[in-house]
Amino acid sequence: MPTSTYTSLATITLTGTDSEIVFSNIPSTYRDLILVANAGGSGSQAVKMKLNGATSGYSFVTMWGAGAAAQTAAYATEAAANAGFGASIGTSLDWSLVAQIMDYSATDKHKTILARIGRGSGATEATVSRYASTSAVTSVSLYIVSNDFISGSTFSLYGVIA
Amino acid sequence: MPFGLGFFATAGAGGAAGSFDLLETQVLGSSAASVTFSSLSTYASTYQHLQLRYVARATTSGNLQQVWMQVNADTGSNYRGHVLRGTGSSVVSGSVAQGGTVDVGMVTGATSASGNFGAGVIDLLDAFETSKYKVARNLTGATDGNQLELRSWLWMNTNALTQITLNPFGDSFVTGSRFSLYGWKAA
Numbered sequence: 378m379p380t381s382t383y384t385s386l387a388t389i390t391l392t393g394t395d396s397e398i399v400f401s402n403i404p405s406t407y408r409d410l411i412l413v414a415n416a417g418g419s420g421s422q423a424v425k426m427k428l429n430g431a432t433s434g435y436s437f438v439t440m441w442g443a444g445a446a447a448q449t450a451a452y453a454t455e456a457a458a459n460a461g462f463g464a465s466i467g468t469s470l471d472w473s474l475v476a477q478i479m480d481y482s483a484t485d486k487h488k489t490i491l492a493r494i495g496r497g498s499g500a501t502e503a504t505v506s507r508y509a510s511t512s513a514v515t516s517v518s519l520y521i522v523s524n525d526f527i528s529g530s531t532f533s534l535y536g537v538i539a
Numbered sequence: 540m541p542f543g544l545g546f547f548a549t550a551g552a553g554g555a556a557g558s559f560d561l562l563e564t565q566v567l568g569s570s571a572a573s574v575t576f577s578s579l580s581t582y583a584s585t586y587q588h589l590q591l592r593y594v595a596r597a598t599t600s601g602n603l604q605q606v607w608m609q610v611n612a613d614t615g616s617n618y619r620g621h622v623l624r625g626t627g628s629s630v631v632s633g634s635v636a637q638g639g640t641v642d643v644g645m646v647t648g649a650t651s652a653s654g655n656f657g658a659g660v661i662d663l664l665d666a667f668e669t670s671k672y673k674v675a676r677n678l679t680g681a682t683d684g685n686q687l688e689l690r691s692w693l694w695m696n697t698n699a700l701t702q703i704t705l706n707p708f709g710d711s712f713v714t715g716s717r718f719s720l721y722g723w724k725a726a
Contacts, residue, residue: 379560379585379722408564408719409592436682440625451627451685477678479658480594485715489594489658491678503625505680505687511654539564539592539719 380538383411388533394419394525400534401516405482407536412478412517416530417470421499422522424461426476426506428488429516432456434509439463441494441502457520458506464494466521470529472496474519481514488514560586564719570598573706574718580701583667586722589700591661595716597707599648602684603657604707608643610673610694611701615639619693627685643692644679646707646716656716657681661692667699 384407389398403410412426435455441448441463448463466472476492488508495501508514519532562582565574582589597604609618618641622633635641646657659679665671673694680687705718 379562379582381557381559382561382721383557383559408717438625438627438680438682438685438687440623440630440687447623447625447630449625449627449630449687451682453682477592477658477660479592480656480717483594483715483717485654486594486656487652487654489656489681491658491660491680493678503678503680503687503689505658505682507655507682509652509654537592537721538561539717 382538384536386534386536388531391526391528391530393528396525397518397520398526398532399516399518403515403517405513407482408480408539409537410478410481410517411535411537412474412476413533414474414519414531415470416466416472417468417527418466418521418524419468419527420524421465421467422524423465424519424521425457426460426490427457427518428508428514429512430518431508431510435506437504437506439502439504441500443500458490458508459504460492460519461494462502462504464496464500464502467496467499471498478514478517484511484513486511558724560722562720562722564717567712567714567716570711570713572711573704574712575702575704576720577702579703580699582722583699585724587665587725588723589663589666590721591663591703591718592721593718594656594658595646595718596656596713597646597648597710598713599707599710600650601648602651603681603686604646604648604710605642606644606646606705606707607640608692609704611698613696617695621691623689625687641692643675643690644677645681645686645688647681647683651683655681655683669697669699671697673700
């Protein structure tokens with residue numbers, strides 16, 4: 378029997394600056410999470426994602442294009458997942474992210490994140506990250522390296538059942 | 540000082556009917572040579588597009604394994620595809636020649652770290668239209684082997700979809716692999 382899904386869980390809209398956006402107390406009811414963001418930063422820098430506040434155990438592969446030859450990079454031991462490496466955030470509200478956090482509540486799998494990132498005045502990027510933990514994800518956070526998110530930035534979290 | 544604004548609205552699945560529905564899920568309780576979603580004509584009158592979300596691993600020796608997708612049990616040379624792939628060291632584009640087995644994505648293999656499963660989100664557009672060939676696109680990837688792909692897939696047949704089969708190129712998907720089929724409603 379078909380079941381309606383893609384549930385809006387929470388939305389954060391900044392009215393000031395914030396150094397880190399945190400969605401916490403995420404229930405295990407769903408199978409995948411989808412994080413959608415449209416934001417700007419106080420400086421142009423990479424954007425990172427943490428699961429459960431963990432600061433180790435991440436790896437990622439990414440590819441991006443900024444108008445010259447397409448580029449790619451891979452990192453095996455990182456302090457966060459990738460949420461904008463080639464397509465880093467800028468100082469206008471023109472950076473976007475759609476990240477699929479797959480099987481986030483599964484306790485038999487590492488956590489895989491598939492994301493598309495873009496900044497019209499910067500680059501377009503696709504990336505896959507892994508958090509090498511079988512713990513269920515109960516919090517998701519985003520931050521900009523050495524900068525803050527600016528007022529008007531929006532972040533929405535959705536849950537998809539399976 | 541950093542501070543979080545995390546808060547949660549009351550979580551609620553279901554409720555008022557939306558436009559995106561879970562149709563079927565398969566979570567493997569034992570390894571399987573392929574995964575099939577059949578009797579899709581059941582959904583034809585309600586849904587316009589399909590989405591297949593998977594988190595899976597194969598018995599393949601190695602870090603990674605490609606997955607091909609066939610539909611309606613058609614094994615004929617009626618498929619094509621393209622890929623844009625990033626490996627961390629190079630970006631390559633590829634054209635998959637017309638054939639009976641065309642990659643649609645990837646999963647991890649037996650050599651990959653325990654617990655590491657590859658993932659993909661496959662959109663199949665206008666799945667039940669009888670005036671168009673069937674098209675799909677996928678964002679798929681895995682670390683351990685470092686492969687990230689944007690894929691396009693084509694079935695050169697205008698028949699409405701009745702069946703979707705995923706196969707890790709002759710190997711098997713392992714226990715715990717998950718495949719979920721969703722439908723987007725037409726207006």
